[in-house]
Amino acid sequence: MDELIYKLKQEIIEALNLEDMTPEDIDxxxxxxxxxxxxxxxxxxxxxxxxxxNYGIKLQDxxxxxxxxxxxxxxxxxxxxxxxx
Amino acid sequence: xxxxxxxxxSPDKVIVNGKALELTEKGSxxxxxxxxxxxxxxxxxxxxxxxxxxGFVASELLLNAEGNRNFEPREDRAVILFxxxxxLQADTNYQSTIQDSENFFPSPAAFVYTLPNIVTGEIAxxxxxxxxxxxxxxxxxxxxxIEQNLSVAFQDTDTKSIIGGWxxxxxxENFEANIFLMEK
Amino acid sequence: MGGRNMxxxxxxxxxxxxxxxxxxxYAAVKAGKSALKRxxxxxxxxxAFVASLIDRSNFTDTRYTIVExxxxxxxxxxxxxxxxxxxxxxVLFIFSTTxxxxxxxxxxxxxFPQERVRLGIMARLIASxxxxxxxxxxxxxxxxxxxxxxxxxMRHLESGNYDYVIVSGVDIQSAFIVSGFQSFKALSPEECxxxxxxxxxxxLGDAAATIIYTRKDTVSENEWCAYRGAIRNDANHISxxxxxxxxxxxxxxxxxxxxxxxxxxxxNAHGTATPYNDEMESIAIDRAGLANIPVxxxxxxxxxxxxxxxxxxxxxxxxAIDDNNILATRGFDTLGVSREINVxxxxxxxxxxxxxxxxxxxxxxxxxxxxxxxxxx
Numbered sequence: 001m002d003e004l005i006y007k008l009k010q011e012i013i014e015a016l017n018l019e020d021m022t023p024e025d026i027d028x029x030x031x032x033x034x035x036x037x038x039x040x041x042x043x044x045x046x047x048x049x050x051x052x053x054n055y056g057i058k059l060q061d062x063x064x065x066x067x068x069x070x071x072x073x074x075x076x077x078x079x080x081x082x083x084x085x
Numbered sequence: 086x087x088x089x090x091x092x093x094x095s096p097d098k099v100i101v102n103g104k105a106l107e108l109t110e111k112g113s114x115x116x117x118x119x120x121x122x123x124x125x126x127x128x129x130x131x132x133x134x135x136x137x138x139x140g141f142v143a144s145e146l147l148l149n150a151e152g153n154r155n156f157e158p159r160e161d162r163a164v165i166l167f168x169x170x171x172x173l174q175a176d177t178n179y180q181s182t183i184q185d186s187e188n189f190f191p192s193p194a195a196f197v198y199t200l201p202n203i204v205t206g207e208i209a210x211x212x213x214x215x216x217x218x219x220x221x222x223x224x225x226x227x228x229x230x231i232e233q234n235l236s237v238a239f240q241d242t243d244t245k246s247i248i249g250g251w252x253x254x255x256x257x258e259n260f261e262a263n264i265f266l267m268e269k
Numbered sequence: 270m271g272g273r274n275m276x277x278x279x280x281x282x283x284x285x286x287x288x289x290x291x292x293x294x295y296a297a298v299k300a301g302k303s304a305l306k307r308x309x310x311x312x313x314x315x316x317a318f319v320a321s322l323i324d325r326s327n328f329t330d331t332r333y334t335i336v337e338x339x340x341x342x343x344x345x346x347x348x349x350x351x352x353x354x355x356x357x358x359x360v361l362f363i364f365s366t367t368x369x370x371x372x373x374x375x376x377x378x379x380x381f382p383q384e385r386v387r388l389g390i391m392a393r394l395i396a397s398x399x400x401x402x403x404x405x406x407x408x409x410x411x412x413x414x415x416x417x418x419x420x421x422x423m424r425h426l427e428s429g430n431y432d433y434v435i436v437s438g439v440d441i442q443s444a445f446i447v448s449g450f451q452s453f454k455a456l457s458p459e460e461c462x463x464x465x466x467x468x469x470x471x472x473l474g475d476a477a478a479t480i481i482y483t484r485k486d487t488v489s490e491n492e493w494c495a496y497r498g499a500i501r502n503d504a505n506h507i508s509x510x511x512x513x514x515x516x517x518x519x520x521x522x523x524x525x526x527x528x529x530x531x532x533x534x535x536x537n538a539h540g541t542a543t544p545y546n547d548e549m550e551s552i553a554i555d556r557a558g559l560a561n562i563p564v565x566x567x568x569x570x571x572x573x574x575x576x577x578x579x580x581x582x583x584x585x586x587x588x589a590i591d592d593n594n595i596l597a598t599r600g601f602d603t604l605g606v607s608r609e610i611n612v613x614x615x616x617x618x619x620x621x622x623x624x625x626x627x628x629x630x631x632x633x634x635x636x637x638x639x640x641x642x643x644x645x646x
Contacts, residue, residue, distance in 0.1 A: 015194075016132070016194070017131045017132045017194075018128070018131070019128070019131035020128060020131070038128075040506070040509075041506075041508065041509055042193055042194050042197050042507075042508055043194070045193035045194070045452065045453060045454065046192065046193055046194040048454075049190050049191070049192055049193065049452065052190065053190045062454045158504070160501070160519060164502075169387065169389055170387065171369075171387070171388050171409055173386070173387075176371055176374055176386075176445075177374060179445070179449065180374040180375065180445065183444065183445070183448050184375070184376060186313055189315060189448075191448040191449060191451065191452035192452065193449075193452040193453050196449035196452055196453065197453075197507060197508050197631065199368075199371075199445075199449065200367060200409070200411045200630075200631055200632060201409050202409060202410045202411050202630075202631075202632040202634060203411075203507050203631060203632045204632075205502070205632060205634070206502060206507045206631070206632030206633040206634065207507060209502040209503075209504045209633060210504050210505065210506065210507070210633065212504075213504045214502060214504055215501055215502055215503075215504050215515060215516060215519055216501065216502065217499070217500040217501065217502070218410075218500065218502045218632065218633070218634050219408070219410055219417055219500060219634075220408075220409050220410055221406055221407065221408055221409070221421075222387075222388040222389055222392075222406070222407040222408075222409050223389055223404060223406055223407070224387070224389030224390060224392070224393055224404065225389075225404065227404065230404060230406075233430065234406065234421070236428075237421075237424035237425060237427070237428050237430070238424065240424050240427060240428070241499060241500075241523075243499075243523060
C-alpha cells in the first residue's frame with residue numbers, strides 16, 4: 001500500500017504539473033481539493049483520466065470523484081480494490 | 086492613445102520599457118526563470134500552456150513596471166491580445182492525447198487551453214479585472230492594424246486602459262510577446 | 270436618435286443542419302424541429318454523443334475544407350440580398366470561430382496543407398474568395414466569439430473605418446472538439462434540456478451564420494440595429510463559471526444602461542444546459558433586474574454551435590420578433606436553477622421589438638448585445 005501511495009503521489013505531481021512539489025510534500029491524509037493541495041475542477045477531471053490510463057478504472061459519474069479524491073490514501077485504497085491493470 | 090509601458094519577450098530576450106533584463110535561460114526555461122526571479126508564489130503558472138505562461142509573465146512584468154499593484158477588483162481595464170497561431174501549441178498538445186486510437190486518453194487539462202482567449206482570462210483572474218477581455222487572430226503582426234483595433238475598443242465607455250498587443254506561440258520553445266499598457 | 274450613428278443589419282444567413290437559408294432555419298425552429306441525433310462510433314470515437322451535424326456530402330468543393338465551404342456558402346447567401354461590392358476597401362470581413370480547421374492537426378488527415386489550421390490563413394482564403402482587399406480579422410473568444418465579432422463590427426463602423434462589415438461565424442465539429450468536451454464530462458447523453466431540473470450537459474452543433482452590418486444616421490421601423498454590446502470577465506476561473514454571475518451581470522448592466530427593461534421582449538440566453546452555466550446565467554439575469562422578462566435558449570434546436578452561436582442566435586431572435594414571436598426553449602420543462610427566471614416552454618406572442626443576446630465562455634468571458642428594431646430607443 002505504501003508503495004502504491006508513493007507511486008500515486010508521483011503520478012499526481014506529473015499529471016497535474018505540481019512543479020515545486022515532491023511526494024514527501026503531500027500528506028497522504030490531507031484533502032486534495034480546497035484547503036489541502038488546492039486542486040480545482042479540471043484537476044479532478046485529469047485525475048479521472050489518470051485512473052483510467054494507469055489503472056484501467058473507468059469512472060462514469062464524475063460525482064464519484066468527490067469521495068475517491070478525498071485524499072491520496074483514499075484514492076490509493078480505491079485503486080487497489082478496483083484496478084484492472 | 087498613449088502607451089505607458091511596454092514589455093518584449095522572445096526566446097532569448099526580455100525587454101521592459103527599453104531595458105533588457107539580465108537572464109541566462111532560453112526558450113521555455115526562460116519563462117520559468119522570469120517567473121522564479123520576478124514573480125513567484127503563483128503555482129498555477131506551472132499548469133499553464135506556453136501561451137498562458139508567456140502572457141502571464143509578460144503582463145506581470147508590465148504591471149510591475151506600472152507599480153502600485155493592489156489587486157483590487159476593477160472594471161475599467163481591458164485585456165485585448167492578438168496573434169497569428171491562436172492556441173496552436175495547446176492544440177498540438179491536446180491532439181497528441183487523442184492521436185493514437187490504442188492509447189486514447191483525451192486530457193481535460195490540455196483541452197482547457199485549446200482556446201487563445203484563456204490567457205486573457207488568466208490575466209483577468211490574477212489581477213481581478215472584470216473588464217473586457219478579448220483575443221483576435223490576424224495573420225501578420227501589423228502594429229497599425231493592432232492599434233486600430235485597440236483604439237475602437239475605447240468606445241466601451243467603461244474602458245479607461247488596455248493591456249494589449251502581440252502574444253504568439255507556435256510551440257514550447259518559439260514565442261514572441263510585444264505587449265503594452267495603454268490609456269485612452 | 271440625436272445624431273448617434275446606428276449600426277444596422279442589412280442581410281443575413283444561417284447555414285445549419287436545419288436549413289441553408291435564414292427562412293428555412295426560422296421555419297424549422299418555429300415548428301420545434303431539431304437536428305440533434307445520437308452518433309455511435311462516429312469519427313472513431315469510443316464514446317457515443319448527441320450532436321447536430323451538417324451533412325458533409327452536400328459540400329463537394331475540393332479546393333476548400335468543409336469549414337471553409339460552409340462559411341463561403343453562408344456569406345454568399347447573405348450577399349444575395351445585400352447590394353454591396355465585396356471588392357471595395359470600405360468592406361471588412363470579421364470572422365468568429367473557436368477551432369476553425371483544427372481537424373487538420375490529425376495526422377490521418379490528408380489533402381490540405383497544415384498551415385490551413387491557422388485561422389488567419391483560413392480567413393484570408395475566404396476574404397479573397399470574395400475579392401476583398403482588407404486583412405480579415407478573426408475573433409477567437411471561446412463561446413462568446415459570435416457576439417464579440419458583432420461588437421467589433423459595430424466599433425469599426427462607428428469609427429468610420431469601414432462602411433460595411435461582413436460578420437461570419439463558424440464551427441464544424443470534429444473528433445478534436447467532441448473528445449475534449451467528453452473529457453470535460455460536459456456532454457449530455459440525450460438531447461439537451463436548457464434550464465431544466467433534469468439537465469445533464471450540452472450538445473455540440475455545426476453551423477455558420479453571417480450578418481452584414483452598415484452605418485446609418487436614420488433607420489426605418491423595420492430595420493434592426495445593434496444598439497449596444499459589452500464584454501466582461503468573471504475574473505474567477507478559466508473553465509468554471511462565476512458563482513455570482515459576475516461577468517455576465519456586468520455585461521448585462523452595461524448594455525441596459527438606463528433603458529426601461531420593459532421594452533425588452535426576451536433575453537436569448539446562452540443556456541447550454543450544463544448545470545453550472547444555466548445556474549450562473551439565472552443569477553446574472555436576476556441580478557440585472559430581468560427576472561420577469563421571458564428567457565429562452567436555442568441550444569435544444571441547434572446544440573452549441575460555438576463560434577457561430579452568437580450570430581446564429583441573434584439572427585433567429587431577430588426573425589422571431591419580426592414574426593411577433595418569442596420562441597420556446599426546446600427541451601425545457603421544469604425550472605432547475607436557483608433564481609425564479611421566466612424561461613419559455615412554448616412559443617408566445619409579443620409586440621415588443623428589442624431583445625438581449627447573452628453568452629458566456631471559457632476563459633471567464635461573457636458578452637451581452639442589445640438589439641433593437643427601428644429607432645425605438
